[in-house]
Amino acid sequence: MTRARRAAAIALGAVYLVSLGASSLPHFDYARQFRDCVTAAPSLGHPLGTDELGRDSLARLLHASRVSLLLAPAAALLATAIAVAVGGVAGYRGGAWDALAMKTTDVVLSLPWLFLLLIARAWLPLTAPPWQTLVITFALLGCSGWAAPARVIRGAIRELRASDALLSAKACGYSPWRVAVVHVLPGLRAILLAQFLILIPAFILAEGNLGVLGLGVGEPLPSWGSLLRDLVNVPEVMERPWMLAPLAVFAAVTGCFYLLTSSGESI
Amino acid sequence: MKHFCIGLLWLASGALYAGPAAPRWGGELRFCVRADPKTFDPLLVDDQPGETIRYLTGGVLIRLNRATQELQPELAESWQVGERGRSIEFRIRQGAQFSDGSAFTAADAAYTLKTILAPGANLPAADAFSAGGAITVEQLTPDRVRLRFAKAMAGVERLFDQVVMVSSGWPASRRAETAMPVLGPYRVAEYRTGSYVLLRRNPHYWRTAEGGRRLPYIDAVRVVIQQNRSLELLRFMKGDIDLVDTLDPGDYEKLTRGGAWHAYDLGPGLATEQMWFNQRSAAPIPDYKKAWFQSRDFRAGISSAVNRADLARVVYRGRAVAAAGPVSPANRFWFDGRLPAPQYAPEQALSLLARAGFRRAGAALRDSGGHAVEFSIITNAGNRLREGAAAMIQEDLAKIGVRVTVVTLDFPSLVERITHSFDYDACLLGFSSVDLDPNGQMNVWLSTANAHAWNPEQKAPATAWEAEVDRLMAQEATEPSAARRKAAFDQVQEIAAREAPMLFLVYRHTLCAASDALRNLSASVLGPQLVWNVEQLYFAPERALEARR
Numbered sequence: 001m002t003r004a005r006r007a008a009a010i011a012l013g014a015v016y017l018v019s020l021g022a023s024s025l026p027h028f029d030y031a032r033q034f035r036d037c038v039t040a041a042p043s044l045g046h047p048l049g050t051d052e053l054g055r056d057s058l059a060r061l062l063h064a065s066r067v068s069l070l071l072a073p074a075a076a077l078l079a080t081a082i083a084v085a086v087g088g089v090a091g092y093r094g095g096a097w098d099a100l101a102m103k104t105t106d107v108v109l110s111l112p113w114l115f116l117l118l119i120a121r122a123w124l125p126l127t128a129p130p131w132q133t134l135v136i137t138f139a140l141l142g143c144s145g146w147a148a149p150a151r152v153i154r155g156a157i158r159e160l161r162a163s164d165a166l167l168s169a170k171a172c173g174y175s176p177w178r179v180a181v182v183h184v185l186p187g188l189r190a191i192l193l194a195q196f197l198i199l200i201p202a203f204i205l206a207e208g209n210l211g212v213l214g215l216g217v218g219e220p221l222p223s224w225g226s227l228l229r230d231l232v233n234v235p236e237v238m239e240r241p242w243m244l245a246p247l248a249v250f251a252a253v254t255g256c257f258y259l260l261t262s263s264g265e266s267i
Numbered sequence: 268m269k270h271f272c273i274g275l276l277w278l279a280s281g282a283l284y285a286g287p288a289a290p291r292w293g294g295e296l297r298f299c300v301r302a303d304p305k306t307f308d309p310l311l312v313d314d315q316p317g318e319t320i321r322y323l324t325g326g327v328l329i330r331l332n333r334a335t336q337e338l339q340p341e342l343a344e345s346w347q348v349g350e351r352g353r354s355i356e357f358r359i360r361q362g363a364q365f366s367d368g369s370a371f372t373a374a375d376a377a378y379t380l381k382t383i384l385a386p387g388a389n390l391p392a393a394d395a396f397s398a399g400g401a402i403t404v405e406q407l408t409p410d411r412v413r414l415r416f417a418k419a420m421a422g423v424e425r426l427f428d429q430v431v432m433v434s435s436g437w438p439a440s441r442r443a444e445t446a447m448p449v450l451g452p453y454r455v456a457e458y459r460t461g462s463y464v465l466l467r468r469n470p471h472y473w474r475t476a477e478g479g480r481r482l483p484y485i486d487a488v489r490v491v492i493q494q495n496r497s498l499e500l501l502r503f504m505k506g507d508i509d510l511v512d513t514l515d516p517g518d519y520e521k522l523t524r525g526g527a528w529h530a531y532d533l534g535p536g537l538a539t540e541q542m543w544f545n546q547r548s549a550a551p552i553p554d555y556k557k558a559w560f561q562s563r564d565f566r567a568g569i570s571s572a573v574n575r576a577d578l579a580r581v582v583y584r585g586r587a588v589a590a591a592g593p594v595s596p597a598n599r600f601w602f603d604g605r606l607p608a609p610q611y612a613p614e615q616a617l618s619l620l621a622r623a624g625f626r627r628a629g630a631a632l633r634d635s636g637g638h639a640v641e642f643s644i645i646t647n648a649g650n651r652l653r654e655g656a657a658a659m660i661q662e663d664l665a666k667i668g669v670r671v672t673v674v675t676l677d678f679p680s681l682v683e684r685i686t687h688s689f690d691y692d693a694c695l696l697g698f699s700s701v702d703l704d705p706n707g708q709m710n711v712w713l714s715t716a717n718a719h720a721w722n723p724e725q726k727a728p729a730t731a732w733e734a735e736v737d738r739l740m741a742q743e744a745t746e747p748s749a750a751r752r753k754a755a756f757d758q759v760q761e762i763a764a765r766e767a768p769m770l771f772l773v774y775r776h777t778l779c780a781a782s783d784a785l786r787n788l789s790a791s792v793l794g795p796q797l798v799w800n801v802e803q804l805y806f807a808p809e810r811a812l813e814a815r816r
Contacts, residue, residue: 126672
């Protein structure tokens with residue numbers, strides 16, 4: 001692991017630890033409104049100031065980080081699992097299976113997912129708590145993000161299929177399940193990890209986009225999407241530059257993920 | 268949802284005259300609208316950008332002076348309401364011409380009115396006349412036109428502020444073309460989709476300045492299409508545009524800190540922000556929730572638990588006042604000053620709720636059947652002020668044990684829920700106003716109306732108080748005496764305050780800003796706030812010269 005990637009891993013770990021730890025402290029209540037202290041500048045009481053409703057910006061950033069950094073990897077895991085299943089069948093079985101799987105990925109890639117997500121959000125029960133809405137949103141992102149990785153995985157498996165190791169395993173009469181688990185998956189480990197890590201920031205961005213459209217997490221739960229939405233008001237950001245803190249954390253985390261995946265094969 | 272046409276009255280439209288002596292001619296006025304106009308056909312316009320273009324280019328028989336709130340003659344030199352509100356007769360102005368030089372006559376006025384009021388035409392401008400029943404239009408003489416209504420229409424003359432005259436010689440199929448002759452101070456010269464609409468002076472505009480030269484002073488108006496309000500503000504601060512007619516409180520505060528402009532706080536505007544509960548019996552929500560929402564004590568209890576003063580102070584940064592009813596105090600004539608001022612009283616809220624069978628059980632409030640009181644509030648996504656208000660209501664109600672889920676939906680989804688599927692608990696929205704007269708609120712208050720938000724299109728009034736409101740609104744709409752109309756509508760407001768079908772939250776201030784270079788401004792709470800007297804506006808000398816270059 002290079003020094004830069006080690007630093008990225010440490011930074012990510014630190015963000016996880018801080019967001020998981022500090023956001024559990026009672027002082028960091030992300031929903032409490034200090035109505036006599038709205039849009040306040042940073043102070044000892046509120047190190048990142050307060051938002052338009054007087055809520056502590058640091059508490060909201062920490063909670064948002066926890067939410068996004070837990071759910072985005074979960075969604076990425078789901079998408080990677082689906083990609084392995086579809087790409088694996090296509091690459092390993094070939095023929096009609098391959099054609100069917102690739103046609104399916106073409107269709108999925110061509111769908112306007114943002115609009116489908118908007119429709120799905122509109123269909124959710126109105127009384128669903130914000131966290132449930134958020135989990136469903138990320139689940140939908142996971143279900144929609146598998147197509148591109150599936151293509152990569154299919155290509156890798158096609159190469160593996162012609163390898164000596166796999167031919168030997170088949171010649172020995174191993175079951176397809178054993179071949180997949182013992183010989184194929186280990187060979188795909190680096191690719192799967194890279195795909196997984198690439199999807200995490202992509203999903204964080206997607207949730208952010210929904211947030212910018214005003215269709216992200218419901219009040220009062222914060223997410224990076226809802227915090228980034230505050231930055232739409234450019235003149236206000238110019239006057240209160242500390243509002244950029246969520247963007248800085250978001251950019252740093254995204255950068256760390258990309259650094260980690262920049263040469264995934266050697267991870 | 269098509270905007271609710273709530274008639275409200277006027278406002279403190281302080282005359283903000285800032286001009287020195289001799290007006291200068293020339294220059295180009297620039298400002299933004301949020302979207303492309305859907306059509307240039309003045310008889311089909313039903314969107315905000317289209318209405319702005321129509322105002323600047325169209326001529327009407329009677330104009331509502333946005334500063335004085337008085338009606339003034341425009342293309343009609345005079346008018347007379349007769350037969351106790353069953354007819355109105357206009358005397359058409361002599362010498363007025365369309366932008367192509369053709370004369371405007373009573374035949375054009377009669378043609379326009381017949382086109383709008385034709386049965387089955389379903390033109391937006393005809394909605395306001397629906398209370399009059401069958402209407403006949405007659406051209407009496409070359410300069411006189413008369414309308415007769417089957418039913419008396421109180422305050423009918425105000426409706427003609429929105430009725431733009433068109434040429435009888437221009438084919439109806441070509442009315443949406445930019446070349447259509449118009450009677451207003453400007454005509455459409457160029458339209459670039461998604462970019463701008465350029466208006467140039469109408470060389471035949473009938474109104475003249477001192478000395479007989481035809482107005483307007485400013486040569487052209489560039490209406491820039493800009494959806495993003497932040498970018499609009501930046502463009503204004505850079506001097507790319509000359510005015511902003513709707514500002515958020517935060518943006519207003521920024522502009523008050525100085526610059527080559529003047530920011531106006533015109534006080535409470537005509538728009539209201541309110542929340543209502545879904546009272547429709549057939550709504551696909553649990554029966555126990557329907558029972559809550561149909562309980563007056565429940566609605567009044569929730570209303571008492573909402574801290575409106577904090578809403579005005581925090582969300583609107585002090586640029587709003589707590590609302591007591593559907594009519595803002597800015598509407599001096601129709602506002603009912605006897606309505607009790609809304610109080611934040613959580614104890615009183617619990618007492619009212621207890622009367623309706625609700626009890627605190629631990630942290631949660633429960634009804635007599637043991638159901639925890641929790642409901643969702645839907646509002647439109649993207650409106651930060653409204654989302655902030657919903658979040659504050661959420662916290663206020665949590666203090667009395669009510670759990671609220673705030674759901675922001677894209678506008679079509681929201682409209683679908685409140686007008687078709689009725690699959691919602693409560694809704695938070697604002698009503699904008701285009702009419703000062705309460706007749707403009709018919710579509711909200713009548714139990715049969717489609718904008719009777721809490722329970723629309725009832726076949727028969729669901730409650731006794733709604734039946735009483737129906738009766739009072741009918742009385743108000745046909746009564747010729749202004750005092751008796753006022754008394755009837757005051758009763759409607761008092762019933763609304765008592766029964767709380769809608770929880771009126773705040774009256775937002777009207778906030779706008781204009782360049783210091785612009786002279787003769789007279790900002791008004793009535794739209795279009797800053798350009799309602801566009802033909803009288805002019806630029807300071809330096810700016811006029813710069814624009815010419």
